[in-house]
Amino acid sequence: MDDLSLKKFDRVVSILTSLQSKRTVKAQELADKFNVSLRTIYRDIKTLEASGVPLIGEAGIGYSIVEGYRLPPIMFTKQEASSFVTAEKLMASFADKNIRESFQSGVEKVKSVLKSADKDWLQAIDNQIAIYHQKKLFNETLPHVLETVLESIASKKQINLFYKSFNEEYTKRIIEPVGVFNEYSYWYILGYCTLREDYRKFRTDRIEGLTLTDIAFTKEHGSIEELRKRDSSENKRLIRILVDKSVTKYLTGTKKYYGFIKEQTKDNLVEMDFMAEEQYDEYFVRWLLMFADYATIIEPVSLKDKIREMLNRIVARL
16 A cells, blocks of 8 residues: 555544544545545545445535444554553542542443453553542542533533632522633633623532532623633733742742733843732732842732731731
């Protein structure tokens, strides 16, 4: 088989995999994915049909495999399977109980179709991959948080939420989840809050209870990317500090937790910019105090006052 034929074979197999993984796939989507023309995709689709794969093509919708048609199991390379094993370790640390168990079940199915030699290879590396994570990401009494939220997004049904706020206040909310995201090692739900009539984010470890309702969403929501961009610019203000260059290497792992956006070196100083909500100033101040003798606040001036207040409280307790 020459190189051209081999490329076509690999592409046709990949198209078949794409058709198996989605209800419908548009020809343009496939053309973009494989960087070929639409005419080439149409020829590949005819190749699949000629090989006996029953396909349905609908104008403006895309291609799909006839419901009920069963294909032989897909075989995985050991490199592909090892990526699942690595992901399994991550899921064990970063997902809630139900999602974690579902993923583990899926990985077992992947392992079941591997050749014996590949199974031995995976077994050899399985116990050598470890994820160390100390933060509490979910309420242990709620094993189904992510599962419920994803069901809500798919079915467009509201969720009743019992939530502990940043100030340790307990509130009941009705939300319409738009998406979930992981940031600063925590999981967040971004959704429309009917109480506030605006979009809010809710940290999963502060959720004390949640139930999926039969009530449909009240409005159409944008994508999580659009709402995240809006959230990053609203309700935040600029914090700018100057830090001695000699200590900046010790801040690399922590500055991202306080809204760090950019920095600029000026001789022996580094100017750092942060975007953060004022309600989190106390956290920023406590972090800044760790290296305050090497730092100067440029703006806002109000942050200097908060540092003085905290220092006065500290001195009073000594």
